[in-house]
Amino acid sequence: MLFNSFAFLLFLIIVFLLYWSVFSKKNTYRNLFLLIVSYVFYGWWDYRFLGLILLSTVVDYFIGRQLERTGIKKKRKLLFILSLSVNLGTLAFFKYYNFFIESWVDAWSILGYHIESYTLHIILPVGISFYTFQTLSYTIDIYRKQLKPTNSFIDFAAFVSFFPQLVAGPIERASHLLPQFEKKFKFDFKLAKSGLHLIIWGLLKKVVIADSCAIYVNEIFKNYDTLNTVSLILGSVYFAFQIYGDFSGYSDMAIGIARLFGFNLKRNFNYPYFSRDIAEFWRNWHISLTTWFRDYLYIPMGGSRVSTIKKVRNTFVVFLVSGFWHGANWTFIVWGFLNALYFLPLLLAKKNRINISTIKMLGIKQTLSVVPRILITFFLTCFAWIFFRADSVEVAFKYISNMVNFNFGIEFLGHERYSVELLLLLVPFVLVEWFNKLYEEPISRNYEFIKLSLCILVIFMFGSYSNPQDFIYFQF
Known part of the structure; x- marks a missing residue:
C-alpha cells in the first residue's frame, strides 16, 4: 500500500476517524x-x-x-x-x-x-x-x-x-x-496541521519531483551507451533529485502521518544538497541511519578517539557497511567506498565538523564563498549516485566513461520536450527549499493557505497517479 495511492488515502481516512472517535x-x-x-x-x-x-x-x-x-x-x-x-x-x-x-x-x-x-x-x-x-x-x-x-x-x-x-x-x-x-493523547489541532503540511510537501516531492525525474533517469540509464555527455550528466543530476524527492518525501509523509495520530518522529533529512562538505551532507542525509551507525558501530569501535590508522579504519568500515546495508550488490559497496574517500581528507585534517550550523541568508561575499563549496559537494554526490543507480559496477564504469568522452550536444533536451519542463520544475523547487532551509518544511508560517493551495495545484497538474511508483527505499 503506497503512500501515494488512493487505496492508502482511503485507509488513512478510515484509520484516523476510528482512532480518534473510538480507540484514543x-x-x-x-x-x-x-x-x-x-x-x-x-x-x-x-x-x-x-x-x-x-x-x-x-x-x-x-x-x-x-x-x-x-x-x-x-x-x-x-x-x-x-x-x-x-x-x-x-x-x-x-x-x-x-x-x-x-x-x-x-x-x-x-x-x-x-x-x-x-x-x-x-x-x-x-x-x-x-x-x-x-x-x-x-x-x-x-x-x-x-x-x-x-x-x-x-x-x-x-x-x-x-x-x-x-x-x-x-x-x-x-x-x-x-x-x-x-x-x-488528546487531539492536537496544531500538531495535526503541521503533519498535514508535511504530508502535502512530501507528496509533492514524491509525485512531482521524484516520479518526474524517474521517467528520464530510467531512459538515460537504459540507453547510456548511445547518449552524449550532457545527457549522461543530466541523468546523474536527475537521479540525485529523484532519490532525494523519493526518500525525503517518504520521510516527510511518515512524520506527517504520525503527527495526525499524536506521535512525533525524528527528522530524517535536513536539506542535504545545501551541504558545504561531504561530512555535512552525511549529517543531513538519512539522519536516522547515519546516527544509528555512529552510535552502534563507529563509537564502539573507538570513533575518532583512537589512532589515525584506526580512525581511517573505522570510517571505511562504517561507510562500507552502510553501502552494504542498502543492497546486495557491489555497486552499493563501491558507493560506500567512494563516500569514505570523500570523507577521509576532512577527517585527517580535523575539518569534518566545521560546518555544523545551517546556512542562513547570505550576502554577496559569503555567497561567492559558500555556493562553490555546495556545488562541489553536490557534484561529488552525483558522481557517487551513478554507482548507486547502476545495475552493476561494470555498467557504472561504462556510464562514466561515456560521460567523460566530452561529446557535447543537446540531443536529449532537444528530443524530449518534457525534459525542459522538468528543469523548469527543479529550479523553483530548489529555490523554495533554499529560502526555507531553516525550517522543516516550507508550507507553514506566512500565507499558509496560499502556499498549501499552490502545492496541491502543482501536485494535481504535474503528479503521476495512473501508475504509482514504488518508493526507492522499499527495496532496502
Whole structure:
C-alpha cells in the first residue's frame, strides 16, 4: 500500500476517524488498534512477511525482559548474541544469501574452477532492514543498561510495526518513540496541521519531483551507451533529485502521518544538497541511519578517539557497511567506498565538523564563498549516485566513461520536450527549499493557505497517479 495511492488515502481516512472517535481514550485499545492496522498495512504487500516481523518482535521483547531480570554477565551476553543472531541472521538470509553464493561462485571462476550455484528464489520482505535495526537498537540499549524494557507486549509490537515509518523509516529509537505509546493523547489541532503540511510537501516531492525525474533517469540509464555527455550528466543530476524527492518525501509523509495520530518522529533529512562538505551532507542525509551507525558501530569501535590508522579504519568500515546495508550488490559497496574517500581528507585534517550550523541568508561575499563549496559537494554526490543507480559496477564504469568522452550536444533536451519542463520544475523547487532551509518544511508560517493551495495545484497538474511508483527505499 503506497503512500501515494488512493487505496492508502482511503485507509488513512478510515484509520484516523476510528482512532480518534473510538480507540484514543484508553492506551491499551489505542495501541492494539494501531498494531492491527499496521499489520494490515504491512500485509497488504504480502501476508507472508508478517511472520518475520512477528518473529523479530517476539524475540526482542522476551530477550529484553530477560536482560533486565538477570545480572549474570555470561547469560546477558548469550541473550544479546541470540538477539543479534536472529535479527541479523534473518536479514542476511533474505537480503544477502544469493549475493554471497553468487560472489563465492564468481571468485572461484576467476581462479578457473566451476562451482554449481545453489541460489534460491527469495522475495525480499519490504522494510526488513528498517525494522530489524529498530528492534536491534532496543536490545542493544537494554544490554548497555541505557534503557528499561517495556512490560507491555502490545506497546512494543506497535512500536516495531508502527505503519507510518515501518517500511522506510525514519529508524526510530525505543528511547524516543516507545514512551509515546505509553502516553495519553488528546487531539492536537496544531500538531495535526503541521503533519498535514508535511504530508502535502512530501507528496509533492514524491509525485512531482521524484516520479518526474524517474521517467528520464530510467531512459538515460537504459540507453547510456548511445547518449552524449550532457545527457549522461543530466541523468546523474536527475537521479540525485529523484532519490532525494523519493526518500525525503517518504520521510516527510511518515512524520506527517504520525503527527495526525499524536506521535512525533525524528527528522530524517535536513536539506542535504545545501551541504558545504561531504561530512555535512552525511549529517543531513538519512539522519536516522547515519546516527544509528555512529552510535552502534563507529563509537564502539573507538570513533575518532583512537589512532589515525584506526580512525581511517573505522570510517571505511562504517561507510562500507552502510553501502552494504542498502543492497546486495557491489555497486552499493563501491558507493560506500567512494563516500569514505570523500570523507577521509576532512577527517585527517580535523575539518569534518566545521560546518555544523545551517546556512542562513547570505550576502554577496559569503555567497561567492559558500555556493562553490555546495556545488562541489553536490557534484561529488552525483558522481557517487551513478554507482548507486547502476545495475552493476561494470555498467557504472561504462556510464562514466561515456560521460567523460566530452561529446557535447543537446540531443536529449532537444528530443524530449518534457525534459525542459522538468528543469523548469527543479529550479523553483530548489529555490523554495533554499529560502526555507531553516525550517522543516516550507508550507507553514506566512500565507499558509496560499502556499498549501499552490502545492496541491502543482501536485494535481504535474503528479503521476495512473501508475504509482514504488518508493526507492522499499527495496532496502
